[in-house]
Amino acid sequence: QVQLVESGGGLVQAGGSLRLSCAASGRAFSNYHMGWFRQAPGKAREFVAAIKWSSSATYYADSAKGRFTISRDNAKNTGYLQMNSLKAEDTAVYYCAAARGYEVTLRGSYDYWGQGTQVTVSS
Secondary structure, three states, X not given: OEEEEEEOOEEEEOOOOEEEEEEEEEOOHHHOEEEEEEEOOOXXXXXXXXXXXXXXXXXXXXXXXXXXXXXXXXXXXXXXXXXXXOOHHHOEEEEEEXXXXXXXXXXXXXXXXXXXXXXXXXX
């Protein structure tokens, strides 16, 4: 079992920045790829970004490219999502997740999920 707890969400004006954190406990976090997903009201949960267990590769949704940066610190069992130039359409609950599978852009590849943190961007 891997337990994941997100933090860092909040209310920010358009153009602002937030840094989300994902603290992991339980089984070795370093054995898992990590991803961030988000879900806006009335919409399906969608992929945002992912990073391989070794930080050897990162992946981004088109909506996140150039604005968001995913990273991880395996020594601290923590992952991060730096979000810059935020837009109103980024408003959602953001979830971190851990996966053993290789298809890290797919929701179905993830074995463990956090409870989510709300990000609200005012225009």
